[in-house]
Amino acid sequence: MGNVLTIILQRLALGFLTLLIVSVVIFVAVNLLPGDFAQSILGQGATPESVAAIRRDLGLDQPLVTRYFNWLGGALQGDFGSSFAQASFANFTGSASGSGSVAQQIAPRFANTMFLAAVTAAIAVPFAVFLGVLAALYRNSIFDRATNFFTLSSISSPEFFLAYILILFLAVLNPILPSVSNIYNGMPLGERLEKSLLPALTLTLVVTAHMMRMTRAAIINLLASPYIEMARLKGVSPMRVIVRHALPNALAPIINVIAINLAYLITGVVVVEVVFVYPGIGQLFVDSVKFRDIPVVQACCLIFAAAYILLNLTADIMSILSNPRLRHPK
Amino acid sequence: MTQEPLLKIRGIQIEGRSDETWTPIIKGVNLTLQRGQVMGLIGESGAGKSTLGLAAMGYTRDGVRISGGTVEFDGIDLLKASANVKRDLLGKRIAYVAQSAAASFNPAHRLIDQHIEGPVQHGLSGRKESAEDGVALYRKLRLPNPEEIGFRYPHQVSGGQLQRAMTAMAMSCRPDLIIFDEPTTALDVTTQIEVLSAIRDIVAQYNTAAIYITHDLAVVAQMADRIKVLLKGEEVETAETRTMLDAPTQQYTKSLWAVRSFERPTKPAVQTGAVPLVSVRNVDAAYGKEKVLHDVSFDMFAGRTMAVVGESGSGKSTTARCITGLLPPSAGQILFDGTALPADYRKRSKDQLRQVQMIYQMADTALNPRMSIGQIIARPVQFYLGLTGKAKRRRVDALLEQIELEPSEYFHRLPSELSGGQKQRIGIARALAAEPRFIICDEVTSALDQLVAEGILRLLARLQDELSLAYMFITHDLATVKAIADEVVVMKDGRVVEQGPKDEMFSPPHHAYTDLLLSSVPQMDPDWLSKLLAERGVDNIGDAAVNKM
Missing domain, CATH: 3.40.50.300 (P-loop containing nucleotide triphosphate hydrolases)
Incomplete structure (x- = not known):
């Protein structure tokens, strides 16, 4: 087991290093964006002096390297700085400062996004793996073809289109579910679940195809193995051959595809959020880019990167653990 | 009934x-x-x-x-x-x-x-x-x-x-x-x-x-x-x-x-004082920290075949890797014609590399499936001998004739279009193309059927007589040893346990391990296994199994 622990620690260290490199990329890229917060907030009334004043207030006159390390130092302590937009509104209205920290702004949105991702994953992952197993079992049958057809069509259609179709059938023609997912703090869980269900179903349609097809392919890939032939020659039922003999050996690629899709659920759902008016991190991100609210953009990017890295890391570790050679060394 | x-x-x-x-x-x-x-x-x-x-x-x-x-x-x-x-x-x-x-x-x-x-x-x-x-x-x-x-x-x-x-x-x-x-x-x-x-x-x-x-x-x-x-x-x-x-x-x-009846005549013993073509001297080798060869020494002479026998894991192939320089020994030397070869193949001259060639067990994986037979054999001809154009083609044709395959028929074929025995012949031709004096044959017949294997052994024997090649013949099959070897080295757990001329090895008294190997080779006699088990006693076999843990 010591062996496995070393591998996990190595991966963690590597993941952290990756995150650090990504932070540089994010910082540089965001700062290369055309436009300037001071310009965009002052609009027509921008005089060189007022622009310079705002830039000085926000620390934008410092050199890039200094700003990066200030930001990184803060980020490491959980302080992502103050939102430009919130800070300036605070200035203009003269109200107490401190309410505009990026962390405060992002936290509830991020929690919402994670909630939606969790609901979707709880539906999509078992559904996709189950479909994949069935498709492998009845490979090349009508069922297999139909499954492939529907999952591929749903992944190929634009997300908003799927969303509207679901709204049409589940909210308008048969008013079962609410079409607007306006979630707020302190909402009871049941209601929250009900409101999130339509966006979660839409996202399920989007992510199922990958996972289902990988499950099917990984299992079918193993069906020519001698130990599968052995299982068949022992008179084991076809379903058991797949679930008990093929699936445990096919886990590694399946886990990896699941991880990538989960990361997508955290980082790539802005369209669905907009359609259902769901207050997630995607909308916040897009708004911040629009206002050139650099600290929020950077923090969002960093969270997205961390989500990708962490999920892939988890997938790596779980694939390693799924290998009995590593779990039980000689 | x-x-x-x-x-x-x-x-x-x-x-x-x-x-x-x-x-x-x-x-x-x-x-x-x-x-x-x-x-x-x-x-x-x-x-x-x-x-x-x-x-x-x-x-x-x-x-x-x-x-x-x-x-x-x-x-x-x-x-x-x-x-x-x-x-x-x-x-x-x-x-x-x-x-x-x-x-x-x-x-x-x-x-x-x-x-x-x-x-x-x-x-x-x-x-x-x-x-x-x-x-x-x-x-x-x-x-x-x-x-x-x-x-x-x-x-x-x-x-x-x-x-x-x-x-x-x-x-x-x-x-x-x-x-x-x-x-x-x-x-x-x-x-x-x-x-x-x-x-x-x-x-x-x-x-x-x-x-x-x-x-x-x-x-x-x-x-x-x-x-x-x-x-x-x-x-x-x-x-x-x-x-x-x-x-x-x-x-x-x-x-x-009848396959098992092929056996080469015994050659006269090596003259005392003759310089060995390849000499393995006190070689130790390790994979990482795990030491796999311990003080291995034996000599091989031109025109003769040294069979290296032992079970899997006994260090036969590792010794071959040391001789070719793929695995530099941690101690000891490889002498070629009396002079020491650099331990690492990267430090050997092209001529030193040319002299030592290998033929592999799995001809399937040892031949590039995307290259034609002509290309496979032409590559060492060009690399080692610098032949190009018509001279190269003539040399490849001559090599194909040497391994008894019709050049015009096989030159443009791909390995996948050949049978197992033919592929192994191509492996031999590729080794010969470098015009070496020493060839390592690593289990070259163990993946082949007996009739085909016998053909390969006969071919190797003929080439040895014609070109005065020295063979190091790695095998776990004692019937093959009997058929082709002049000298034999028996290895176990990375050590040489016994070595000498073939006739001595196959006649008692043996080293205990050699005896175990020899007596374990199945015989055509339907009562062989029963007799052997009676001789050894069933408990003995149980012990052997425990020792393998």
Whole structure:
């Protein structure tokens, strides 16, 4: 087991290093964006002096390297700085400062996004793996073809289109579910679940195809193995051959595809959020880019990167653990 | 014996698909097996032995179909039976033991869980009882630590033990019939004996009928009551084992029997004071921290063959890697013609590299599948000798003629269009192309059928006489040693345990380990295994198994 622990620690260290490199990329890229917060907030009334004043207030006159390390130092302590937009509104209205920290702004949105991702994953992952197993079992049958057809069509259609179709059938023609997912703090869980269900179903349609097809392919890939032939020659039922003999050996690629899709659920759902008016991190991100609210953009990017890295890391570790050679060394 | 036979195959025809067309693999074979009888199926690769064995279970692999005939097991027509009926028979009344136990055990589950799957799924007994029965079977098959070995994963158990565990698994439902598909082919001779005796005892004890598939005549002679010889999907002859061994009626069977008769005349001893062509001096080597060679020394002379024998893991191939410079020794030297070679091949001159060439065991993987035969052989011709254009072509043609392949016919072919023996010949031509004085042959015949292997050995012998080559011949097959070697080195656990001229090695007194190796080589005598076991005593074999842990 010591062996496995070393591998996990190595991966963690590597993941952290990756995150650090990504932070540089994010910082540089965001700062290369055309436009300037001071310009965009002052609009027509921008005089060189007022622009310079705002830039000085926000620390934008410092050199890039200094700003990066200030930001990184803060980020490491959980302080992502103050939102430009919130800070300036605070200035203009003269109200107490401190309410505009990026962390405060992002936290509830991020929690919402994670909630939606969790609901979707709880539906999509078992559904996709189950479909994949069935498709492998009845490979090349009508069922297999139909499954492939529907999952591929749903992944190929634009997300908003799927969303509207679901709204049409589940909210308008048969008013079962609410079409607007306006979630707020302190909402009871049941209601929250009900409101999130339509966006979660839409996202399920989007992510199922990958996972289902990988499950099917990984299992079918193993069906020519001698130990599968052995299982068949022992008179084991076809379903058991797949679930008990093929699936445990096919886990590694399946886990990896699941991880990538989960990361997508955290980082790539802005369209669905907009359609259902769901207050997630995607909308916040897009708004911040629009206002050139650099600290929020950077923090969002960093969270997205961390989500990708962490999920892939988890997938790596779980694939390693799924290998009995590593779990039980000689 | 008027009782109904257990298995009755009549006029079975099996086809395999290649490039959208169906070509026959088995052309109307009959097979009748009584209860408790062991039938040996023998033939070269491609004869259709495994296909026929699986067809006896009503099973075909992907891309194979049964196009005619009947398979009747205990009155049930397996070809007409529904999938459920067949599934109920498989594992329960007909079981299968595959060639590679390592590949045929599921890597994700413990041995005992795989063992009990049959009885539990077929509803014969509960998990607990069948696990207890599994331990009992492990004990009967003389597996070390029968109580605990079931809790291991396949990768934690050695090949010989896995093969016995698989036999135990096949026995788990006490079937009426077991198909053994080359169960000892991948094992060392010493391990093979343990598995053979274990299989033979358990089959006799439960009066199980068996089909024993192999290409090794001596093995089948120990195991089978009757032998059926197959050639290209057709039956050559069938007879009682003793009748078949003493008086085969068909020419093909006789030729199979005659293979082991090839033996080169003994050469005069090396003159004292002659300079060895290659001299391995006190070589130690290690993979990382694990030391695998200990003080290995032996000399090889021009025009002579040194056979290096030992079980897998004894350090034979590692020694070859040291000589070629692929694995620089941690101590000691390799001398070529009296001068020391640099330890690392990257530090050797092109001429030094040219002198030492290799021929590999798996010709399939040693030849680039995307290059034509002409390109494969031309590459060293150009690299080492600097020949180009017409001179290069002439040299390649000459090499092809040397290995007895018609140049115009083979020059543009791809390796995939050649048979196993022809591919190995290309491997030889590629080694010769560098015009070396020393060639390492690493198990070059062990993947080949006996008739083909004999052709390769004869070719190598002829080339040695013509070109005065020195061979280092790595093998675990003592019959091959007998046929071709001048001197022999016996290795065990990275050490040389005995060395000397062939005749000395094959006549007593032997080193204890050499003796074990020599006595473990199966003989054609059907009583050989019984006599050997009586000599050694069964306990002795159990001990040997424990020592292998």
